[in-house]
Amino acid sequence: MEVGKELQVRIERFTNEGYGVALYDGLVIFVPDALVGEEVRIKITELKKNYAVASLLEIIKISNDRTIPICPFYDKCGGCDIMHMSKDLQLNFKKVKIHDVFKKVCNLDVDVNDVCSFNSSNYRNKVVFRVEGNRIGFYEPKSNTIIDVRECMICDDLINETLFKIRDFINYYTSHGIEEVMIRVAREEVMVYLSSLNKRWYPYFIKRLNNVASIYVRDELIYGVDSINQKINDLVFDISPKSFFQINPKTAEKMFEYALKNIEDQNVCADLYSGTGTIALSLAKKSRRVIAIESNESAVEDAKENMVLNGLDNIEFKLGRVEDLIDELIELNIDTLVLDPPRTGSDKRSLRALLKIKPKNIIYISCNPVTLARDYNVIRNLYDIKDIQPFDMFPNTHHVETVMVLERR
């Protein structure tokens, strides 16, 4: 086998990233963009000791689940990666992936519910665009070349409207100095956060963007309000630029509804990795006392304001890393504990502390099935899986959000 060799293969399965996998003379070959069941002609582009990567040259037998991507930038832009799969295949791929990850990591055949899905396009409420000269868009995969996107099909319409105005601005004021633009939308309000902008052009930028709610250049608020406002179910959240907030609010609403359905009225609850307090506030309505831990200072500030904004007073927000503060929960008789860590998952120290806290129920919300299964392994001797419910929080990408409900044995 050598780089450049052309072969005809059948795609047998998917990787966690949604690449097709073929076997040829015992060699595992990853083929991005190929679907299970397809007969394809490929060209080897990378050869390693245990595997190869190939590009797709021709589809000889096409899968019924292949669909034409709705985005004209799909094959160049590094954002979406499974838009060539039909909606049904996308959902099934995510469900099977969670099952297979638990099989591989925990040697368990878990039942995974069908993936709940509520939208496919225009769902993202936040995005970061790169800027170079008069180009604005996303990096090509594995490169520093910016793909100039006119609009992004998975972003909220208001993001695309704002992108249009910013493109117009950078084309006209070529000495703008902008390198990165974050656009965030909450309800009908738009926040723009620039990594830099030539001071001389501040008034022109503000004028061109006319009806946005808030413009920051780094930490300087140059126009409008310092935070924007999102409603999730019956709660309202103020969000400042540096705080994490769920990027698909419609699906997040359904996910929180599901998580809460699994929690009876409780005495004491905990919310680890609490962000701007979305879960803690929901728990506060069902409990006497809630303890929330979060390491991002601006998110904790937002969360405290959100508690007041929603007329609640029974949450203690602790600023710090979960691994440093979790031992404080051991003596508190926590009934239900929710954790929603970043993609890297939780850490051994925190998970071992969970075994001492021993809440009756644990609800683990995760955007990475691999770390979810890895973390479950640490606590599986004390906790049974009651339910695994995936949510299609990031349609058209290989990512999936999973809520796992655990019960103490």
Ligand SMILES: C[S@@+](CC[C@H](N)C(=O)[O-])C[C@H]1O[C@@H](n2cnc3c(N)ncnc32)[C@H](O)[C@@H]1O
């Ligand atoms: C996936 S978000 C969840 C936020 C929140 N639950 C929500 O729904 O909006 C993960 C959060 O964990 C925080 N975080 C990351 N590492 C942490 C750590 N070691 N200790 C505490 N918080 C952490 C991040 O700042 C982020 O707000």
